[in-house]
Amino acid sequence: MSESVSVERARQAVQALYDGDRASRMLGIRIEEVQPGHVRASMEVRPDMTNGHGICHGGLIFALADSTFAFACNTEGVPTVAAAASIDFLAPVRAGDVLTAVATELWRSRRAGLFEVTVTNQEGTRVALFRGRSHRIGEAPAS
Amino acid sequence: MSESVSVERARQAVQALYDGDRASRMLGIRIEEVQPGHVRASMEVRPDMTNGHGICHGGLIFALADSTFAFACNTEGVPTVAAAASIDFLAPVRAGDVLTAVATELWRSRRAGLFEVTVTNQEGTRVALFRGRSHRIGEAPAS
Amino acid sequence: MSESVSVERARQAVQALYDGDRASRMLGIRIEEVQPGHVRASMEVRPDMTNGHGICHGGLIFALADSTFAFACNTEGVPTVAAAASIDFLAPVRAGDVLTAVATELWRSRRAGLFEVTVTNQEGTRVALFRGRSHRIGEAPAS
Amino acid sequence: MSESVSVERARQAVQALYDGDRASRMLGIRIEEVQPGHVRASMEVRPDMTNGHGICHGGLIFALADSTFAFACNTEGVPTVAAAASIDFLAPVRAGDVLTAVATELWRSRRAGLFEVTVTNQEGTRVALFRGRSHRIGEAPAS
Numbered sequence A, B, C, D: 001m002s003e004s005v006s007v008e009r010a011r012q013a014v015q016a017l018y019d020g021d022r023a024s025r026m027l028g029i030r031i032e033e034v035q036p037g038h039v040r041a042s043m044e045v046r047p048d049m050t051n052g053h054g055i056c057h058g059g060l061i062f063a064l065a066d067s068t069f070a071f072a073c074n075t076e077g078v079p080t081v082a083a084a085a086s087i088d089f090l091a092p093v094r095a096g097d098v099l100t101a102v103a104t105e106l107w108r109s110r111r112a113g114l115f116e117v118t119v120t121n122q123e124g125t126r127v128a129l130f131r132g133r134s135h136r137i138g139e140a141p142a143s
Helices: A007-019 A022-026 A058-072 B007-019 B022-026 B058-072 C007-019 C022-026 C058-072 D007-019 D022-026 D058-072
Strands: A030-035 A038-044 A080-089 A098-108 A112-120 A126-136 B030-035 B038-044 B080-089 B098-108 B112-120 B126-136 C030-035 C038-044 C080-089 C098-108 C112-120 C126-136 D030-035 D038-044 D080-089 D098-108 D112-120 D126-136
Touching (some): A098 C126, B058 B112, C007 C030, C022 C058, C058 D058, C098 C126
Antiparallel strands (some): C098 C112, C112 C126
């Protein structure tokens, strides 16, 4: 159970993953909070993240949600990757907006997991809802 | 119907969208082929696109698929955005891999559309399957 | 806003829909609670609802969730249908189990809506998570 | 690989599953064709399958697609269940319509699989697109 893992250990696991995550840092994603099975992260939308409609590229909103999901499903230190994900785009996002993504574990079996990620802008408006299915590729570390 | 739109007009619509799409250019996405309702695009996976597991960040694979989908659903020149999308990740992608995404229109109603995007690597191995739901936000231009 | 619709009016709208819903009654689906944008319904799993693995057919778990979603997105009396849905199956369901589905509105635009449905068994174990996208096909009735 | 399984063996595996599948028979689902990883099935929409809008209940269109998917992912005789599925509803279906679902394997790993199911009516119009993720729960039988 997630509850059996200390917050400290979760933070260390996420920090190690983040340190090696060049993509998340390239996108300016910052980790704001870590709990077992739960992560909050943020990203400021830069002008070079907009698309031809002049709004934030949906793929980069997805990338923020996906990173937050990835951190949340690795809080136990067991190598886990995304198997599938879906996203609903609720409102347009503009350059200069600061997005916050909150990932929460919905369900877990031995190898699979489901996580929900809600993305909001600086005014608290939800701009996207993301759901990810995780798949463990490694074994739990010896305690 | 997509068939009634000339290939030339489709290319112009996609080119205009691409010219304003700073995110796609920041990611090095290149358009390879345009037909009405159909686009092929590619992206070379840079080292700064990898995550903490040392493989390409899923969000950036999604971004390539999403861009290709966006181009394909705008080939008629009617402003159209993504309402929702889902992705299944089939195989890991590494820095240096060159990904190709092919977007095809599956279905269209007056305002909504469904597109399928298949992403393969340079060896032809499918690495992701993406499905997007589009939503028209504008009216068709006068012919 | 859902809040502006009285509970009484929501119940009447759902009752009218249920009265004409031969499929829901054929499956033994019962409406337990109605609020604007929110419905709880139940279904007892009959022996003729099991599949070749001896467990409840996933399509009928989906049907319960889909009915509950349909009732919830019609609480305002505006004809609304399902455009798309997804489901994750979390635990097997057996004949004799009594399933309860709770549908909640997550988001709404002028014509589209997103609803979440959680399906649990008689022990409170979640057996499925469903998400539906609704599409209004009619206009709101004059008040 | 699917190709290594004989058509005869696939048919026997599907027939055994169908014989125990009371739900599919209750819904009048008939298997029309079986190949390894590929199944075609049909269902006539009865009046008791309609909903309060007077059209076929989406859950029963899903059930046809889900059964066809279930048969297709069990053609190798390895017990396999649905982990998740999504559906897009493209056109209304009415009582008396005869639906045909065709399930095809898109991808397979050791334990997971992805299948696409297209549902058409008697006029060949596509009424729904379904995608299912399968999960093997047993081991392959000794040959």
